[in-house]
Amino acid sequence: MITFEHVSKVYGEGYRPALAEVTLQIDKGDFVFLVGPSGSGKSTFLRLVLKEEKASSGTVQVAGRDVGRLRSWKVPALRREIGVVFQDFRLLTDKSVFENVAFALQVLGRPRHVIAQSVPETLALVGLQGKEKRRPHELSGGEQQRVAIARAFVNRPSLLLADEPTGNLDPETSVGIMKLLDRINRTGTTIVMATHDDDIVDQMRKRVVELRDGRVVRDEDRGVYGSAR
Amino acid sequence: MITFEHVSKVYGEGYRPALAEVTLQIDKGDFVFLVGPSGSGKSTFLRLVLKEEKASSGTVQVAGRDVGRLRSWKVPALRREIGVVFQDFRLLTDKSVFENVAFALQVLGRPRHVIAQSVPETLALVGLQGKEKRRPHELSGGEQQRVAIARAFVNRPSLLLADEPTGNLDPETSVGIMKLLDRINRTGTTIVMATHDDDIVDQMRKRVVELRDGRVVRDEDRGVYGSAR
Amino acid sequence: MRLGFVLREMGAGLRRNFTMTLSVVLVTMVSLFFLGLGLLVQQQVSILKGDWYDRVQVSIFLCGEVSGEERCPTGPVTTEQRDALRAQLEASPLVDRVFYESQQEAYDNFLEQYDDALTENVTPDQLPESFRVRLTEPDRYEEIREQFAGQPGVEDVPDQRAILGPLFAAMDGATRVAIGLAALMLLCSVLLVSTTIRLTAFSRRRETSIMRLVGASRALIQLPFVLEGVVASFVGAVLASGALYALVEFGVGRLNDRPDFTTRLVETADVLWPTAPVLVGVGLVFSVVASLLSLRRWLRV
């Protein structure tokens, strides 16, 4: 699904590299935790997958595409195969839950009847039946993150990226979100999640990739958050 | 230091109250954790103390001032007695570490020699000696949060508010920040910290106030994060 | 220390929104240019009116040998008629002074005013003698005209205002157009100043929020924004004054230098005082008002 080969990323002259010689393979259907201290390059890794940034050297392949060589007008097609979730939800505050999720389909020009079918289906999947008409501010943080996940997943992407999706949530709510992501992973969707949340990583026992100063220092199946603790 | 009496806050017509009939006293020198699920009113509590928002009913007293009745031109004087730290650091990216901390003194019109003395003192306190000339992006997240704490503390406020200061930090770095806050607390500064981080709360064993739907549901000395777990 | 701080912040704001600042400067310049143009045209009108009122004379042409039957049924003016008219004029409270112009004097003036081709064939007795009357109140011109036109011995009392009337109307029209454009553009510049402040407030919201948090006073937070608008408007006003000065110096001035052009026109001195200070004043007032309005909305403490 994702292949990094000797990928480095330097944001500018004189900066130290945010990613240094990263080589990594993530297969279809994997659930990978990306851990590491602040500034270790987790978000940079995800941005490279999305082609929000361009690698300084090395090759990045995502879903069979060579991302580095991708023409800019083909980038949207790449992003349609990837769903993304962030710590701060990034919902549109003046749109209802239904509209927020539908937005992702509207901009792709999906016909009305497709939207009328997919959106409620996806909202049911994330456990938000009956809350279609609410505005984001009328929801708890956990529910807002579910809306964000529904939006990322409504287009049935084969890859879901999550950058600290539980960072703003209390532990209880976080567990709920993780269960949801696990369920989505079981449908065959590859999930890569950057996180600081040791409890969650330790509990889920999935593949863990640890970055430190832009280098992969650990890559374990069924790993835990801290290696040296 | 802080006294809330029957304080409610409703953000607008038709919203459910963000705080409901909160009565709470925090004494000088206390270290208080404010916990509770997302949307329970922790940030609202801190905003009321700062008079960023006005309580809908009830009286808020801070450092002997009735905040609700405070004239708007007296608000700056109130804020000079309070230091604030946020999850996202809020540093000025085009200023050096020294300048970021000095900024807080410059806007208060402190003379140059005072700045030249206080800033290095405070930077030493937070453990950033030798990094005065770095820019924020050249620092790790933990170091950036130390700069933010230095800026909040350089004016020697009697009260320090922290809204999820470790939310963006990995567990290791978080422990360092907590040690720093503890040290600051020992100098006599009252600290109120909103957090989701159960490990830290459980480890520090300080006073814990739990909010749920805007109500105080628990107030324990030397408490832990979860009551019902 | 604090002044330096405010000025540095202001400079940062100006630089950060350079295109916006440039727009404010240009639009303010154009708006104030039109305002100034309107003021100058108004000044020109009042100069002309003053000159005209100074010079205004009722000419009462008397019947001569060549006058037509129709206007002068009694033939050429008689001595008694002429004396009666003079007495009537001198008795009138409207009349300041009376001059008598004989046929010979009229001929001399005619020779002076027109060129040879026309004058060669004219003799003194073809031109009418006249009374030239200076009025105490030039406005009441029409009354004199009505009183004397048609009296025996009077051939004609021409209405001089018919010549200047359209000129004044045109200039008044020009003033109105200039002031209208100025108003439209001032509206623009108020909108732009407030948008600029909104933009600056937006792009500097991090600094501002930190300033609020550490307890900076409201004045210290808002002053750089107000100053930013004030500086931009001031530059605009100065540029507008400069453009007007150039216009008067090179446009009007060239007319003034021509020897055959005797009408008094506005001068560069008129631009320097009072036009330029008025423009600067108007620019400052509008920008401060615009700043304060947008600060209320965008920069609460």
Place this chain on the structure above:
Amino acid sequence: MRLGFVLREMGAGLRRNFTMTLSVVLVTMVSLFFLGLGLLVQQQVSILKGDWYDRVQVSIFLCGEVSGEERCPTGPVTTEQRDALRAQLEASPLVDRVFYESQQEAYDNFLEQYDDALTENVTPDQLPESFRVRLTEPDRYEEIREQFAGQPGVEDVPDQRAILGPLFAAMDGATRVAIGLAALMLLCSVLLVSTTIRLTAFSRRRETSIMRLVGASRALIQLPFVLEGVVASFVGAVLASGALYALVEFGVGRLNDRPDFTTRLVETADVLWPTAPVLVGVGLVFSVVASLLSLRRWLRV
């Protein structure tokens, strides 16, 4: 579905930055108003030039009884001189047609043109006879003048261009001022369109970032912003055309209606075509260019 989406996004952008949009509309309006004014004055100049060239005649006044010694040392024109001149004129390749105006004809024209007071004392023999010459190439006016002035029997060949020259110069000056103001204001409106787009991009950055994340195409993301600038400029151009139409209808039109005013002037039809379409075109081109420039910087995919 997608068109509706784009239009909704554009409407949201316009509403969100209403003051900015208003500024763009007003500044575009004023800039295009001046551009249109310049175009109309240019049109007026070419109408006048055309009319003048159509009418242009070289008048060759011949010596008469009353001509001075100085110009006509040989006395009144003789029949031979007159015939020689006519032959010369008819032979010249520059001459299209030649009319002869006798003293009596000149007198009749004079009576028509001037009012009684002056004409009463004039007799036919005081006026000169003349040749009126229509040219094949009006531009080469001067050559004819030089050839015939000073020939025996010729009193004068007056230079008509001296009258119209300053008028044309003044109108050319007015065109330059209007075009200059238009350029200045167009610069403003380009700056404003790009600032508006920046502002909109900023205030809608959340929507845009979400659109980018879910894989919206670049066109879909950028179109609403471009359309926003285009709509604002279009409204400005239409308003400018309306203002010009009103100016021509009520200002120039009133002049045209006066019976004593025979010069052909620009008409409202001239505003409708080609001025208004040119303004709309210029407005659109500039706003699209401004949009694309700022989109490059502010809205990369």
